[in-house]
Amino acid sequence: MHRSLAAAAMAVILGVWSGASAQSTVERGKYLVESIAGCGNCHTPMGPNGPLPGKALAGGLEIAHPGLFTAYSTNITPDPETGIGKWTDAQLKVAIREGKRPDGSLIRPPMPFELYRGLADADLDAMVAYLRTVPAVKNVTPKSTYEIPLPASYGPPIDKVIEAPPRTDKLAYGAYLAGPLGHCIECHTPPAANGRTQYDTLLGAGGRQFHGPFGLSVAKNITSDPDQGLGKWTDAEIERAIRKGIDRQGQPLKPPMGFAYYDRISADDMSALIAWLRSLPPRKTP
Ligand code: HEC
Ligand code: HEC
Structure with missing residues (x-):
């Protein structure tokens, strides 16, 4: 605590207070939830014309992987009855990062817990602060069903503070963006x-299949492989794919990648993300 306060004071004195740290906690949380983390890509129900109006983060989107599970996202708005309005900040933090509800039950796939376990405390606090401010929506969501065995937990309770890598270490920060965030x-x-x-x-080698109203969508190879991956793409082409969902040939990419959320990624974060993508060793899609 004292150490981080001293570091913060020092950062101000040295004038290295970055744009991101000048944001308020709620603004930082809004940025994360509505851009790189794209919680709404799973937690906002979709109609034929995109996210349903007035239902942001209200849950109920069906995410089906035939033979594995049919999951329905839950309501993460502050509604006290059908959302997370009665959960404390600490309970919400454990839910998002460790996959446990206040009643002890496990929150199940495809919520990406293996990666969310690496979320930094400051970012998690910011997301929680922002979730408190979104409009409460009353919405009861269907129950998820699973055919796969589920673990008892995603790991031991996290009892130490997790810090994000420094932004000055572009590759490490890019990996944090592409992983936990x-x-x-x-x-x-x-x-x-x-x-x-x-x-x-096989990090980044692609090949994972997704089924949905959009049909079958297969994740692409995003390693630096020159033939199957991004090795020959320009930075601008990679950025266009991530933000706009347009491939190198100018053709639209299919969901479930959350392009509309990623379009809000800041220029600095995009630059770190692309630098990290370029650092991925080439691998072939199996
Ligand atoms: C890939 C899809 C996906 C993403 C991305 C995702 N979630 Fe979830 N989340 C789910 C599903 C599905 C469930 C319900 C799982 C179940 O039925 O056990 C869930 C459950 C939860 C719960 C438990 C709520 C309850 O009432 O039980 C919380 C809290 C939550 N998510 C918050 C978040 C936040 C915050 C983010 C963004 C940082 C996020 N989720 C991103 C799919 C996702
Ligand atoms: C929910 C799953 C999902 C997430 C999360 C996701 N992607 Fe994708 N991505 C896909 C799928 C599936 C495709 C291929 C879509 C198609 O072929 O129409 C794709 C396509 C791409 C492409 C285009 C590659 C090509 O050869 O056309 C790039 C680049 C890319 N993703 C990078 C990223 C980056 C960077 C992130 C994180 C910021 C990310 N993706 C997050 C599923 C995902």
Whole structure:
């Protein structure tokens, strides 16, 4: 506590207080939830014309993986009866980062807990602060069903403060954006036969399949591989794909990647993200 206060004071004195740290906590939370984290990409119900108006973060979107589960996202607006209005900040933090509800039950896939366990405390606090400010929506969501076995927990309780890598370390910060904050790497890394994401051997190699109203969508190879991946793309082409959902040939990309959310990613964060993508060793899609 004292150390971080001293560091903050020092940052002000040295004039290195970055644009991001000058944001209020709620603004920071809004930025994260509505851009790189894209919580609404799963938690806001969709109609044929996109997110349903007046239902932001109210849950009920169906996410089906045939043979594995049919999940429905939950209501994370402050409604006290059907949302998270009665949860304390501490309970909400544990729910988002450790996958446990106040009643002790496990929050299940596809909420990306393996990665959310790495969320920094300051960012988590900011997200929680922002979630308190969104309009409360009364919305009861259907129950999720699972055919796969689920763990008892996602790991031991987190009892120490997690800090984000410094922004000055562009690659490390880019990895934090692509991992804990944005879960790009979960969708873009293929699962093994046992369902585990093969981060160690096939990070970014693509091939994971998604089914939805959009039909079948297969995650692309985002490694630096020159033929299958982004090796020959320009930075502008990569940025256009992430923000606008347009591929190198100018063709539209299909959901479920949350382009509308990613379009709000700041220029600095986009630059770190692209630098990190370029650093991924080439790998072929299995
Ligand atoms: C890939 C989809 C996905 C993303 C991204 C996602 N969630 Fe979820 N979330 C879900 C699903 C599905 C559930 C319900 C799982 C279940 O039925 O156990 C859930 C459950 C929750 C719950 C438990 C609520 C309750 O009433 O039980 C909270 C809190 C939550 N999410 C917050 C968030 C926040 C905050 C973010 C963004 C930082 C986020 N989620 C991103 C899919 C997602
Ligand atoms: C919910 C899953 C999901 C998430 C999260 C996701 N993507 Fe994607 N992404 C996809 C899918 C699926 C495609 C291919 C869509 C298609 O072929 O129409 C894709 C396409 C792309 C492409 C275009 C590649 C090409 O060859 O056309 C890039 C670049 C990309 N994603 C980068 C990212 C980055 C960076 C992030 C994180 C900020 C991210 N993705 C998050 C699922 C996801």
